[in-house]
Amino acid sequence: MSGEAAETTVPAPGEATGAAQPTLDADGLVARLAPLYGMPVWRPHGDPLTELVLTVLSQNTSDANSGRAFMRLRARFPRWEELLTADLADIEEAIKIGGLGRLKAARLRSLLQEVVRRCGSLDVSFLRELPVGEARAWLEGLPGVGPKTAACVLLFALGKPALPVDTHVHRVAQRLGLVPRGMDAVRAQRRLESIVPPELMYPVHVLLIRHGRRLCRAQRPLCQGCPLLDACPHGKRQLGLAGA
Numbered sequence: 001m002s003g004e005a006a007e008t009t010v011p012a013p014g015e016a017t018g019a020a021q022p023t024l025d026a027d028g029l030v031a032r033l034a035p036l037y038g039m040p041v042w043r044p045h046g047d048p049l050t051e052l053v054l055t056v057l058s059q060n061t062s063d064a065n066s067g068r069a070f071m072r073l074r075a076r077f078p079r080w081e082e083l084l085t086a087d088l089a090d091i092e093e094a095i096k097i098g099g100l101g102r103l104k105a106a107r108l109r110s111l112l113q114e115v116v117r118r119c120g121s122l123d124v125s126f127l128r129e130l131p132v133g134e135a136r137a138w139l140e141g142l143p144g145v146g147p148k149t150a151a152c153v154l155l156f157a158l159g160k161p162a163l164p165v166d167t168h169v170h171r172v173a174q175r176l177g178l179v180p181r182g183m184d185a186v187r188a189q190r191r192l193e194s195i196v197p198p199e200l201m202y203p204v205h206v207l208l209i210r211h212g213r214r215l216c217r218a219q220r221p222l223c224q225g226c227p228l229l230d231a232c233p234h235g236k237r238q239l240g241l242a243g244a
């Protein structure tokens, strides 16, 4: 791991800055969780527009539902250009299985229209050549695209360092003291992106999600068998361990 990673520190719970006693850094997190869940391999797929569509469909629904909506949309409209002129009711019909069909159909349409207005086409491959900050700003300027959606495109499609914060990442990061309790997801994303080295953002993102699904569940986390327990203020409090 890099020297940058070795210097990464983590704030204690409730702290507003990273100046508190470090507990677990990104290297340590990956070293402890990868043996349990496997080491995630970062393979960016390079299609930012498809990632944008998929991420919009995933807003406020489960991965399973958004995946089904995406597959149906792709089958009904094999080329994304078709969404520019399609009847909104047809788009809604294709994606309604994912929930919020009417809202997301309109959101997809206006997003794609804005891309065409800016670029003259739906080709956004130029994003790959931009520095991460510029690519992020360009994406976040699109209608319906917030920090999490932009981060998904940057990380999964473009291979740029970003750390999307979903419900699992948000919960586990707070429990571990990686971000202060009560910090909203947008600020938590900024905080995590400032303390996790770029090359570890993908594994940290994936491992925190896997951990949130398997052991660090929203209700009744399985702290007793957690490999992070000795570094986790929330887990130690849960189990009444000294020094928590």
Ligand code: SF4
Residues within 6 Å of the ligand: 172, 175, 176, 215, 216, 217, 221, 222, 223, 224, 226, 227, 228, 229, 232, 233, 234, 235, 236
């Ligand atoms: S010790 Fe408990 S609260 Fe802490 S990360 Fe593990 S499962 Fe989550």
